[in-house]
Amino acid sequence: MWCAQMYSVRQVSPRRNLCRSSQKAMPLAIKTPCCHRGCRELVRGRYCPPHAKAHNRERRKLYDTNRPKQRLYDTVTWRRRSKAYLRRHPLCERCQKKGRAQPATEVDHIEPHGGNLEKFWDTDNWQALCHSCHSAKTQREMNVR
Numbered sequence: 253m254w255c256a257q258m259y260s261v262r263q264v265s266p267r268r269n270l271c272r273s274s275q276k277a278m279p280l281a282i283k284t285p286c287c288h289r290g291c292r293e294l295v296r297g298r299y300c301p302p303h304a305k306a307h308n309r310e311r312r313k314l315y316d317t318n319r320p321k322q323r324l325y326d327t328v329t330w331r332r333r334s335k336a337y338l339r340r341h342p343l344c345e346r347c348q349k350k351g352r353a354q355p356a357t358e359v360d361h362i363e364p365h366g367g368n369l370e371k372f373w374d375t376d377n378w379q380a381l382c383h384s385c386h387s388a389k390t391q392r393e394m395n396v397r
């Protein structure tokens with residue numbers, strides 16, 4: 253009796269595992285529409301092959317265009333000049349317009365410089381902002397794009 257029970261348990265469990273693993277494999281076989289807006293191609297992954305290629309290219313382009321911009325902020329010159337600017341403009345300019353006195357912590361480019369060096373270093377294009385105003389503005393600029 254004891255032996256037979258052991259035997260049946262042993263026999264059932266591998267089959268149950270098999271069943272579970274085949275269930276897990278199921279969604280892979282289901283095709284869903286390509287994630288590219290407007291494309292109705294049914295695919296197993298996120299994008300159909302031509303759109304996958306386009307999206308990869310876009311991502312790389314975004315990465316390549318952001319990298320040199322990011323490097324500008326890493327320079328000693330930027331750190332030194334932005335610090336000096338904040339000393340001259342200690343209050344957040346946006347908050348000041350709303351009648352609040354909030355210490356500025358960051359230098360923002362009024363018009364996004366987009367990697368343009370003249371715009372980047374032009375102090376007429378700078379404004380001192382507090383962190384919350386700066387991130388709100390950055391967020392808006394991201395949405396516009």
Ligand SMILES: [Zn+2]
Nearest residue numbers: 286291300303
């Ligand atoms: Zn597609």
Ligand SMILES: [Zn+2]
Nearest residue numbers: 344347382385
């Ligand atoms: Zn502010």
